[in-house]
Amino acid sequence: MTGSSKLIPDLDTLPEIAEIGQIATWLAEAGLESVELSNCMGGRLRLSVAQAPSAVGQGMIAQPVPQPAVAELVAAKAPFFGRLCLVNPLGEEAFAPVGSTVRKGDIVALLTLETLQVPVTAPIDGEVVEIVGQAEDLVGYGTEILMIRPL
Amino acid sequence: MSDTQRFNRVLIANRGEIALRIQRACRRLGLETVAVHSEADAESRHVREADVALCIGPAAAARSYLDTDALLLAARVTGASAIHPGYGFLSENADFADAVEAASLTFIGPTGASIRQMGDKITAKRAMRDAGVPCVPGSDGPLPASMDEIQALAADVGFPVIVKASGGGGGRGMRVVWNAADLAEAVTLTAKEAQQAFGNPTLYLERFMQKPRHIEIQVLCDTHGTALWLGARDCSLQRRHQKVLEEAPAPGISPAVIAEIGARCAEACRKIGYRGAGTFEFLYEDGIFAFIEMNTRVQVEHPITEATTGIDIVCEQLKIAQGAALAIRQEDVVTYGHAIECRINAEDPFSFMPSPGTISRWDLPGGPGIRVDTHVVGGYTVQPYYDSLIGKVIGHGATREEAIARLRVALAEMRVEGVSTNLRLHQDVLADPRFQEGGVDIHYLERWLAERAPS
Numbered sequence: 001m002t003g004s005s006k007l008i009p010d011l012d013t014l015p016e017i018a019e020i021g022q023i024a025t026w027l028a029e030a031g032l033e034s035v036e037l038s039n040c041m042g043g044r045l046r047l048s049v050a051q052a053p054s055a056v057g058q059g060m061i062a063q064p065v066p067q068p069a070v071a072e073l074v075a076a077k078a079p080f081f082g083r084l085c086l087v088n089p090l091g092e093e094a095f096a097p098v099g100s101t102v103r104k105g106d107i108v109a110l111l112t113l114e115t116l117q118v119p120v121t122a123p124i125d126g127e128v129v130e131i132v133g134q135a136e137d138l139v140g141y142g143t144e145i146l147m148i149r150p151l
Numbered sequence: 152m153s154d155t156q157r158f159n160r161v162l163i164a165n166r167g168e169i170a171l172r173i174q175r176a177c178r179r180l181g182l183e184t185v186a187v188h189s190e191a192d193a194e195s196r197h198v199r200e201a202d203v204a205l206c207i208g209p210a211a212a213a214r215s216y217l218d219t220d221a222l223l224l225a226a227r228v229t230g231a232s233a234i235h236p237g238y239g240f241l242s243e244n245a246d247f248a249d250a251v252e253a254a255s256l257t258f259i260g261p262t263g264a265s266i267r268q269m270g271d272k273i274t275a276k277r278a279m280r281d282a283g284v285p286c287v288p289g290s291d292g293p294l295p296a297s298m299d300e301i302q303a304l305a306a307d308v309g310f311p312v313i314v315k316a317s318g319g320g321g322g323r324g325m326r327v328v329w330n331a332a333d334l335a336e337a338v339t340l341t342a343k344e345a346q347q348a349f350g351n352p353t354l355y356l357e358r359f360m361q362k363p364r365h366i367e368i369q370v371l372c373d374t375h376g377t378a379l380w381l382g383a384r385d386c387s388l389q390r391r392h393q394k395v396l397e398e399a400p401a402p403g404i405s406p407a408v409i410a411e412i413g414a415r416c417a418e419a420c421r422k423i424g425y426r427g428a429g430t431f432e433f434l435y436e437d438g439i440f441a442f443i444e445m446n447t448r449v450q451v452e453h454p455i456t457e458a459t460t461g462i463d464i465v466c467e468q469l470k471i472a473q474g475a476a477l478a479i480r481q482e483d484v485v486t487y488g489h490a491i492e493c494r495i496n497a498e499d500p501f502s503f504m505p506s507p508g509t510i511s512r513w514d515l516p517g518g519p520g521i522r523v524d525t526h527v528v529g530g531y532t533v534q535p536y537y538d539s540l541i542g543k544v545i546g547h548g549a550t551r552e553e554a555i556a557r558l559r560v561a562l563a564e565m566r567v568e569g570v571s572t573n574l575r576l577h578q579d580v581l582a583d584p585r586f587q588e589g590g591v592d593i594h595y596l597e598r599w600l601a602e603r604a605p606s
Contacts, residue, residue, distance in 0.1 A: 081207055081225065113224050138228060140206030141215075142190050 073129060075144035080118045082111030084133045084145065096128045096146060109133065109145050126150045157473050158233035158257050162187060162226045163197065165237030166216060168526045168542060169449070171197040173235045176465035185231045187222060189215035191534045196526050203229045210536045216240045219247050223254050233257035233472060239538070242448040245270060259472040261426045261447045268423065269445040279442045282419035284431065285412070287441035289357025293317065298335050305334055305356060309439075313359040314341045318349030327359050360441065362592035363434035365389065366401050368409075368416045369456045370429045371467055375476040378420035380413030381460050382486045384452055388580065388596045390503070395573075395596060396580060397452040398491040399459045402551060402589030404435070412440055417481070428453075428468050434593075451494065451543070454524060458490035458547040489551040491558055493577040495525075496539040497570040507535040512568035516561035520547040520554070533570050541572070551589065555581055579603070 027035055034048035078084075086109050087094050094100075096108035102122040109120040126148035133145040160183040163170045170186065174197045177184045186201035191210035198204045207225050208215035215221070217240055226234055234251050236242035242260065249263035260266070269275045280286050288308045294301050305312050305328070314337050316324030324345050328337045338354060346352040364387040372378040385401035386394045400409065416431045430446040453464045462479065471477070497506045513529045525542030527533075533541060544565065546558030562578050580586050583599065 081205055081221075082228065113228055116224070138203075138205065140204075141208050142206055 073147040073149055074124050074126065075132070076108050076120055076122050076146050076148060078111055078120055078133075078139050078141055078143045078145055080111055080113075081138070081140045082113040082116070082118055084135055084137050084139050085110040085112050085117075086131065086133070086135045096122070098128050098131060100128050101151070102126060102128060102148060111139065120145050122148060124148060124150050158231075159183060160185060160202070160229070160231045161233045161235055161259070161469070162222070162229065162231035163201075163237065164216065164222050164234050165240055165242075166192050166195065166197075166526075166537065167540065168524050169237040169451075170195070171526045172524055173237060173465055174200065176463065176469055177235075179463070179466055180469055182469065185225070185229045187215075187225045187229075189536075191536055194531075196528055203231075205229060210534065212240065212536065219244075219250055222247075223250060223256070226251075226254070226256055231256070233259055235259040235468070236448065238448050238451055243270060243446070257472050259427070259468055261429065262424075265423065265425055266447045269429075269447050272444060275445060276442065278423055279419055279431075279445070282422045283415050284419045284442050285415070285433075285440045287357045287360070287434075288439065290355045292355065294338065294354045294356055298338070301338055301356070302331060302334060306331065308356065308358050309437075311359040311361070312356050314338055314354055314356050316341060316345035316349055316351070317353040317355055318345060318351040324348060358439065358441070360434050360436045360439075362594060363436040363441075364401070364590065365394075365593050366404065366433045366435040366440070367450075368413050368431045368433070369450075369453070369464070370416055370420050370425070370431065371462070371464065371471070371477065371479075372417075372420045372425045372427060372429070373471045373477040374426055374474060376421065377477045377480075378417040378425065379477065379479060379481050379484060380417045381456050381462060381464075381484055383409045383413070384455055385590075386452060387591055387593045388586075389593055390596055390600065394452065394494065396491065396493050396577060397455055398489065398551070398554075399455040400486060400489065401435075408438075427471055428464055436592075451540070452492050454522060454543060454545045455490035455492045455547075458522065458545055459486040459488060460484055461487070488547055488549045489554040490545060490547040491551075491554045491581075492543050492545045493558065493562065493581075494540055494573075495542045495544060495565075495567075495577070496573050497533040497541045498539050498573055499571045500573050500575045503573075505535065505539045506571040507533045507539075508570045509533075510541075510567060510569040512566050514564070514566035516544065516564045518557070518561065520557045521545070521561045522547070541567075541570075544577075555587065 096102050102108055103125050104122055106122045107119040108122050111118040128146055129149045130147040133139055161177050162185040163173045174184045183202040185203045186198045187205050187207045188198050189208055189210050190206055192198060193206060205225055207221045208218055234256055241247040243266055245263040245267035248258045248266055251258040268278060276286055290304055311327055311329045314326045314328060319325060326337045326341045328334050342352040342354055364385060367384050367386060369381040370378060371381060382399055383401045384397050384399045386397040388396040428449050430450050432443045433440045434443055449465060457464055499506055509532045510527060513527055515523050522545040523542060527541045544561055546554045546561060548554035548557050559581050562574055565574060585591060
């Protein structure tokens with residue numbers, strides 16, 4: 001996921017050709033045929049790829065983005081509103097506990113709204129130093145969920 | 152009152168002064184409120200005072216106050232079972248009203264079908280004409296072939312008339328005729344031009360209103376067949392079709408005439424099965440009322456009707472939405488005195504450009520007969536994203552003179568610093584002898600502003 005600024009584009013505009021290329025590469029690597037993204041505004045983006053014969057493996061992980069030396073904390077904020085979920089509902093483990101290292105774009109929490117799940121992603125590479133949000137709280141758009149110290 | 156209360160928590164899908172107004176009405180009725188807001192409005196008064204506050208998106212209205220899906224999700228997640236849309240934003244969006252009801256929530260307003268019917272000017276006019284609401288007098292269809300019949304029709308409608316091409320538009324293919332002598336030539340010429348320009352010589356004719364006033368009738372309808380009219384408002388003082396100052400009742404129009412129109416509006420509501428609060432807007436000139444459109448929501452200027460009738464329109468909206476029958480009957484609706492509302496905007500008093508910024512001083516007026524509806528507090532920041540209305544000052548008195556006098560004192564003691572406002576404009580209007588006479592037309596303010604403009 002490294003390198004993509006947002007997990008779900010806002011769909012107001014089409015993604016850049018380079019982004020579509022990147023997503024297509026990921027799909028091919030994962031052996032997936034298509035992906036469909038939709039947002040709460042009714043926007044919908046569907047990408048399909050022809051199947052590559054074999055996945056390329058881990059080789060595509062991009063280089064860590066160099067961070068500024070200033071170690072100011074950066075908040076991961078809620079991109080929508082919903083009930084805050086800090087634990088992966090599949091794996092029963094915290095997405096990003098204090099002390100864990102996250103990369104920009106990693107899912108650090110989920111916002112759940114009935115059947116809808118909206119990911120909260122890390123805005124930068126770094127170390128999680130504080131969880132600000134309370135699990136199960138109804139959090140609003142823009143609420144700070146956790147604090148990250150840049151690497 | 153019905154004993155089946157259908158909701159006890161109301162989501163307010165709006166911002167600013169009307170959100171606070173709705174919140175007050177909810178509180179009066181013991182209803183909880185959910186304030187959904189944009190990031191820019193996080194510090195708003197109604198947000199801080201709500202039972203539940205939820206930021207649903209960024210400042211851009213398209214992703215907050217106009218985001219239907221987000222609003223519905225917010226209602227579900229906060230346990231609100233009714234939505235009050237206020238005015239503006241989604242208040243007259245029929246699809247939104249339908250979506251709210253489809254989600255098993257109560258829309259505090261009319262049905263989507265009513266909004267849709269009134270949203271289309273042609274269907275609205277047809278429905279109103281069928282229901283006996285007066286529209287612009289005219290031929291009600293293509294002109295007859297015989298010139299004698301056209302003459303008779305025009306005489307019936309009354310001069311001046313405007314002859315228009317059915318296929319025309321955008322100001323083309325129309326001609327104003329001031330007297331019977333010029334009619335035949337005008338019809339012949341316009342038909343010829345219409346044939347050349349639009350390939351269709353069909354014409355129609357209606358009364359030409361030169362200097363009309365804007366008169367509107369407030370209605371309130373429950374779901375048990377009761378439809379009331381609550382008097383008239385005169386909203387002729389407008390700039391670029393935006394109302395600046397409104398008053399109730401309409402000066403110089405006899406109560407009997409208003410009662411006749413009001414009764415027809417109420418009857419039309421019963422015929423179309425209208426629900427909730429609404430306003431019938433008319434142009435009025437030389438004793439003729441011509442229906443323009445119906446607003447299917449609460450109006451900005453509702454407080455002047457509240458002042459003169461003593462009826463809390465927003466509370467009544469909530470009670471109607473809960474299925475209650477109106478406890479008021481038409482004979483109980485009595486208007487007292489005169490009320491005037493000044494819309495206070497954060498804008499340059501001469502250029503009318505919005506003046507966003509932080510309000511450093513906010514001293515409000517008071518005293519007998521003065522009501523101020525505002526969401527602003529000292530230190531409030533007027534956002535550039537939304538309209539510039541920062542409050543409404545309403546003056547009420549036993550007579551129009553007393554209402555004007557009270558308002559002039561009130562505006563003189565109001566102090567706003569940090570942003571520019573149109574307070575001075577209101578003071579000048581209230582001091583204007585022609586305004587004081589009453590009954591100015593819808594073009595008056597713009598003419599007056601043009602003359603006032605610094606040279």
